Amino acid sequence: MFSQEELDKAISTVDIIGDLAVIKIPREWEERRFEIGEALLSSLKGVRGVFRQTTPADDEYKVRGLEWLAGERDTLTLYREHGCCFKVDISNVYFSPRLSFERLRIARLTKKGEVLVNMFAGVGTFSIVSVVKGLAEKVYSIDKNPAAFKFMMENVVLNRVSGKVFPILGDSKDVAPELEGVADRVLMPLPALALDYLPYAVSCLRDGGWIHVYLHQKGRRRDVVRSGVESLKKALKDRILSAGGRVVRSVGRETYQIVVDVELAPSHSPSLEISRGLRYD
Structure with missing residues (x-):
């Protein structure tokens, strides 16, 4: 389980895009990333899917790498x-x-x-x-x-x-x-x-x-x-x-x-x- 302080720290790094959440996870939390995803899914109203950013937006089209963590896997949303x-x-x-x-x-x-x-x-x-x-x-x-x-x-x-x-x-x-x-x-x-x-x-x-x-x-x-x-x-x-x-x-x-x-x-x-x-x- 996450403490409220840990959850607040996680939420502070989240981008909410429509009904999807994208989080940057610090290295010390990587092994608990799916647990974090479930905690965020439960805490963030209106969010149906949680993803982790795995790489920065530095390819030709500036698209960041993503890993699914919790909820729905569909990446299409309306913002x-x-x-x-x-x-x-x-x-x-x-x-x-x-x-x-x-x-x-x-x-x-x-x-x-x-x-x-x-x-x-x-x-x-x-x-x-x-x-x-x-x-x-x-x-x-x-x-x-x-x-x-x-x-x-x-x-x-x-x-x-x-x-x-x-x-x-x-x-x-x-x-x-x-x-x-x-x-x-x-x-x-x-x-x-x-x-x-x-x-x-x-x-x-x-x-x-x-x-x-x-x-x-x-x-x-x-x-x-x-x-x-x-x-x-x-x-x-x-x-x-x-x-x-x-x-x-x-x-x-x-x-x-x-x-x-x-x-x-x-x-x-x-x-x-x-x-x-x-x-x-």
């Missing part, structure tokens, strides 16, 4: 957030409920009539929330994972945003030339590729605009946003009008996921680097 519904199969697409605040924050930053490019769209969560809860007029929503693209297509219909969210199957670096100069705002919610794909994001902007770059940064919490902004200053040089960011979440020992919101000047403008200063939240 609800900000008035939207998303079909997700946690066994073959990347999904994190821990980005819920970020999805709404980005939606609220959009202005009437804006066109967005989402370079790493997954099942369409950022893209769809930006239309349903924001003022985006159109979102080009790109992902290279065929399974994610399939669910994105379904989720566009499910949320009645056909004609506003346009799913595209492909690697965003290959798609970017077809979207050159179309966007007012570009989303890059994949830290592993964000800096490498930054030139393609810039190419998608009309002539100036916003890029939201998600990064993993090591260091002290109070320093990681500043270091992330400095990385982007080096990459973008004199195109930056303003830049600021926030810590999204902790993802490991002294490692944080951050987001940096960068406003770029039109390409023909004179040097304006940090002319409005940097902000650190």
Whole structure:
């Protein structure tokens, strides 16, 4: 049996995705993992299946490895957030409920009539929330994972945003030339590729605009946003009008996921680097 303290510790590591729970189990609990699964199944209201994350999301499609622990084995679920519904199969697409605040924050930053490019769209969560809860007029929503693209297509219909969210199957670096100069705002919610794909994001902007770059940064919490902004200053040089960011979440020992919101000047403008200063939240 688990003590309440142990159960609370286990629950603190759980991602609830629809009616499924995914847990990271510390090494000292591995032999008791099925017992933990049963305990969570009994404790978490509305959960019908419990899974353990066995590997991080580091393959080509950023899908994490899973092991069934308790309840039903079906990995297909319906996740609800900000008035939207998303079909997700946690066994073959990347999904994190821990980005819920970020999805709404980005939606609220959009202005009437804006066109967005989402370079790493997954099942369409950022893209769809930006239309349903924001003022985006159109979102080009790109992902290279065929399974994610399939669910994105379904989720566009499910949320009645056909004609506003346009799913595209492909690697965003290959798609970017077809979207050159179309966007007012570009989303890059994949830290592993964000800096490498930054030139393609810039190419998608009309002539100036916003890029939201998600990064993993090591260091002290109070320093990681500043270091992330400095990385982007080096990459973008004199195109930056303003830049600021926030810590999204902790993802490991002294490692944080951050987001940096960068406003770029039109390409023909004179040097304006940090002319409005940097902000650190």
